[in-house]
Amino acid sequence: MAFSDLSHLWHRQTNKKWIYLIMYGRRASQLLRELACSETGQLTTFNSDAFDQVIKECNEHNLQLQSLIRKIEDENLDIQTTRNEDHFGAVIHHLSLIRNKHCLMAYMYNRAETIQSLRWKVGPVLPQEIQEKLNYSEEEYFKNHSAAIESYMSELDLDLTVDMVPPKDPYIRVRVLDDIGEVCLGDHSISLTKHSLHFLRRTDAEPFISQGIMEEFLE
Amino acid sequence: MASGSGSGSGSGSERWSEGLETEAAMAMETTDVELLKRAWRNEKAAPEILQFEAALVLRAREQIQLLEETLEEFTENGVDDLVVSLYQMDLDRTLFLLRSYLRIRLQKIEKYMIHISKTNLWNRLSEQEQRFAKRCTDIMEKHLEQSVLSRLPYGYQSILKQSISSEEDDMVPEPQLDTFVFCKTKSAVGAFQLDDTGDEIVDLVADDLYVLRYKSIKGLVEGGRIDLV
Incomplete structure (x- = not known):
């Protein structure tokens, strides 16, 4: 393919060409800056405007690239050995496209990693305020990924989402933050009304704590 | 078990029997819980996924079940609460160790699923983990496909390659193997070569703590001769 030859040659070019690359890749790098600025484990709203624009940029690069290659071919020059301005123009478009692809993939992939971690931290159902930050594909991804974790756990017959921190005491004192109602724990049922204090087994309390409707009560 | 250590060293009968002896000594010294703790610690500290400890996990689960049954009996027979709570704590x-061990592995699979499924790391996974990894990879591929790749021009749509002109897969996230890890020697390893050129040699004595690149002691970790902490 012509591309491989192009990118191979790139390494011998001067730094001057990078200026074009930086200009071309700016919007994509903004996506990544957004990731870098947010705290680890936190999601920002999916930036579909910038995302779509970068996709558009990619397709424009491709059009330019194709037309430059066509131009070289029309001039009956050998695409493998020609080193004229059209060749270097094509190299720049090719590399800008790859750079944009990197940024888009890194953006999606890093967000997907955070979304994966939500299954462990928050549970199978995401609260509305997080849900709003995901795009459609990400929502679907979260559901499918949780289902994969769940089927692994059911194959093993072991719940891995409890016991996230090393146990100190098997029982903990907790305060209920929201009306949960009558709940069956072990062999007895217990009424978890708002603001009430209970002494529960840590494993029983953890699911409620991770949902944010109960907290460990520390004097 | 003996066959495992034999194939590991694989040079001369002397070392083989030596391996057997240390293994027997180790088996006497350490309980399954200790072994699980070691496997957990190694897994936690290693940047890449290690061999799944299938037999150990099975034994640990059996013991957990036994403990649970004992506890049930205790409560039925009205044994002292203090004793019950001590057993419960144990x-x-x-349970935490087991869950955390399995969880760390799943999280590594989540992170490096494509890399794992392309290399012989795949054989280190349990059957269930392999199914999980397969499913995760499919889901991730579908997600990236529909949100990015399918919208890019022809020639740039591969999840593994930057473009059609890349000769090898150059877009797969891989664990950083040259990261530094803390490790503790169990027995003397002797003069150990840290790099390929042989410029750096360190004398690993028994029961000492070192900070080394994971890549250089990888073999020792896999052979169970050194523990990560």
Whole structure:
């Protein structure tokens, strides 16, 4: 393919060409800056405007690239050995496209990693305020990924989402933050009304704590 | 077990029997919980996924079940609450170790699923983990496909390659193997070569703590001759 030859040659070019690359890749790098600025484990709203624009940029690069290659071919020059301005123009478009692809993939992939971690931290159902930050594909991804974790756990017959921190005491004192109602724990049922204090087994309390409707009560 | 250590060293009968002896000594010294703790610690500290400890996990689960049954009996027979809670604590700790061990592995699979499924790391996974990894990879591929790749121009749509002109897969996230890890020697390893050129040699004595690149001691970790902490 012509591309491989192009990118191979790139390494011998001067730094001057990078200026074009930086200009071309700016919007994509903004996506990544957004990731870098947010705290680890936190999601920002999916930036579909910038995302779509970068996709558009990619397709424009491709059009330019194709037309430059066509131009070289029309001039009956050998695409493998020609080193004229059209060749270097094509190299720049090719590399800008790859750079944009990197940024888009890194953006999606890093967000997907955070979304994966939500299954462990928050549970199978995401609260509305997080849900709003995901795009459609990400929502679907979260559901499918949780289902994969769940089927692994059911194959093993072991719940891995409890016991996230090393146990100190098997029982903990907790305060209920929201009306949960009558709940069956072990062999007895217990009424978890708002603001009430209970002494529960840590494993029983953890699911409620991770949902944010109960907290460990520390004097 | 003996066959495992034999194939590991694989040079001369002397070393083989030596391996057997240390293994026997180790088996006497350490309980399954200790072994699980070691496997957990190694897994936690290693940047890449290690061999799944299938037999150990099976034994640990059996013991957990036994403990649970004992506890049930205790409560039925009205044994002292203090004793019950001590047993409960023991059970909780073992359960935590087991869960955390399995969880760390799943999280590594989540992170490096494509890399794992392309290399012989795949054989280190349990059957269930392999199914999980397969499913995760499919889901991730579908997600990236529909949100990015399918919208890019022809020639740039591969999840593995930057473009059609890349000769090898140059877009797969891989664990950083040259990261530094803390490790503790169990027995003397002797003069150990840290790099390929042989410029750096360190004398690993028994029961000492080192900070080394994971890549250089990888073999020792896999052979169970050194523990990560």
